Amino acid sequence: MMESVEKQTKRPHVVIVGAGFGGLACAQALGKSEIDVTVIDRRNHNLFQPLLYQVATAALSPADISEPIRRTLGRYPNIKVVMGEVTTVDQSRRTVGLKDGVSIPYDRLVLATGSDYNYFGHEDWQKHAPGLKSIHEARQIRHSLLLAFEKAERSEDEAEKRRLLTSVIIGGGPTGVEMAGAISELGRFMIARDFRSLRPDQLQVLLIEAGPRILASFPESLSQYAVDYLTRIGVDIRLNTPVEDVTPDGVAVGGALIPASCMVWGAGVKASPAAAWLGVPPGPGGRLQVASDLSVEGKSEIYALGDTALSTGEDGKPLPALAQVAKQQGTFLGKALKVNLLRGEPVPTFRFHNRGNTAVIGRNAAVFDFGSWQLKGRLAWLLWAIVHVYLLVNFEKRLLVSIQWIWRYATRQRGARIIDENAVAVDRPAADGQISN
Template sequence: MTNPTLAETPNKKHHVVIIGAGFGGLACAKALGDTEIEVTVIDRRNHNLFQPLLYQVATAALSPADISEPIRRTLARYRNIRVVLAEVTGIDAVAQEVKLSDGIAIGYDRLVIATGSEYNYFGHDDWRRAAPGLKSVHEARQIRHHLLLAFEKAERATDDAEKRALLTSVVIGGGPTGVEMAGAVSELGRFMIGRDFRNLDPSFLRVILLEAGPRILSSFPEDLARYAQDYLEGIGVEVLTATPVEAIATDHVVFNGTKLPASCIVWGAGVKASPAGTWLGLEGKPGARIPVDPDLQVKDHPFIYAIGDTAAALGPDDKPLPALAQVAKQQGHYLGKALCQTLTKGTKPEAFRFRNRGNTAVIGRNAAIFDFGRWQLKGRLAWLLWAIVHVYLLVNFEKRILVSIQWIWRYLTSQRGARLIEEDAVPSTVRDLPDRGNVEASRLQERSGEEM
């Protein structure tokens, strides 16, 4: 018995299916917009998300709605594109169908896999419950909830040791996400203690950044990494390199044989591609990325393409392209144009070529680093450029204006505008933090998420 088919190709038009509406998937869809090609975008979420700013949601600088938008709204102007909210469970490359969790199948002429990446816990998936990463709005809200609630608990605590434990945060991973998160937590904590909490002392606050490698920001030049570490230490972050984590629980971290009580633990130690490769029976490259040809076609699968963090595309130096937003956007735009050219004109496009626009990380207020390859930038000017670039990359003009106004206001006042703890999720006694895996708390957070 065959599965029912949700999408046929009316009038024999070519049909392109895109799995994932992140940077790459949206760029591909937009490049195919207003053409004679029928396009279906499938995503398990109804919104796209600007992940580089999730750490600001987690540290109460922005709300989820500031960096999210419904996929349907983003693509509504293109009459040849439709959006399907569904979970993909497999791909039948022979029948050219995408299998959904509800048993429906969507047929395609060309398939684009743009499912992004997820955090890699290196064989310790049980740590995920105690140390969420920053890949979704739910995770960012979960971190914010525990961070802010810990301050409320510490305000009521009578024992200094308990206060110190509650005000200890550990960020695992010294890449851009870990550096940005550690700096933001330290600045938020010192601002709140100095302004809003009467029974807390700045000496109680402790933010620790753990990196297993020899230095933080290994993808950046060493002098920029040194500048970042010096700045972090200047704002009170303890940077520990060559220090792998040994164990994680909901209330502590173990490293160097020492058990450190902590109330907020954030994971940012590495990513791996989504399990999309298993849908094709592929082993994948390191990090589970799918090997692709220069035109981004999946090897040995002539009608299937992979882009973004999912794809193991190689640069001119034969090294895998980094898992960055700019790579995914450029690949998506290229592939959309290439598919249009192939399907409507029958011509083969040139191979994809990545144009590096620079790599950046923000460290704190007035401090960031930029690596453009031939030259570098750091400090206040880099911070301003970082802000301009990230505002520009937001999905539409409305979000750019809203985020710009909020950043300007918060820069002038040092205020944080999204310091909210869900009322129904606060326990009857503040002495007991809710378990990070609490199903009901998670559901409450999801239900009270951003209105989009």
């Protein structure tokens, strides 16, 4: 009899794996409810990935775009945060297993594990050309970039100077375009103002794309605008140019090696291993096929969000791997699960409201695609800045980033140009959760 009463009074338990845009939004929507929530992430902080390129190019410091998960969710007494790495999901027992052997039970499981860069079978390239998915990778890129300028200033070999001042960005999507523009503007300003033995014409920034155009997910007119602007600020764009190899000395394309000191990967993403945890065949990009209520096909107690989920819009096309998609899905699912678990009502159909796709190209230059109409130039750049400040996790971050952007715009100065003389090597990973200026 006692056991029966306990079962009736036991609070439902939702486990959320991943504290990115989707996972965090889902947890906040479940906050201060009669539902116990456990958020699991292998890092102790959430990260605003769209601005990682600004950390990599010394415009912002890591602390400006990240915050401890416990601080974000600490005001919700029903939410527990666990720093750990999920390795298994036992669906019959309804538990998730962590790398350290701990098992955590769930009534509903939400997988919001994000994505990682896809090196298309060449995983060894990652140590030479990091992507932009973590603070550690952004700091690697910043370290390589700034140190190369210092070495070039001292070098008396013209060829070595050019190698040191050559950066190669692989992939012409939004990340690649943003990095190419930021590196070119940073380099030319630093050379003109701060370095006495370097000339702007020695700087070379290459943007390499295997396809026929950059920003392929945008309308062709916006893609061409990006090409024109990047070319004007000195970026060398090479289309229909697949990468053959990435080495410590540079990038091989067309049978020839391009000597370079800084290489950045932005040529495609793949989902987390969530499909393998569930023993289901992954969809395109490794994503989990989900139903209209965001539940994994055939698994009504398990849901997937953001880059982990292959969800379709009202037009039948897959929703893009964007922050706005993950955030909308997380808020929707959190509210729906609250009603589902406490009142027994079914989870309704998720409907995505497109608020536009955007990419910044450089100072006073960005593109916005709203579907039925487009925006480019200074106005798009201002709108991009407003949207990204709004999406930051709290008022403090919004204020800090806004002040720094205003100061940077007025002075062109980059405030995070610090080289750590004890920085770890590019091929040696730093500890999870390490945040530094």
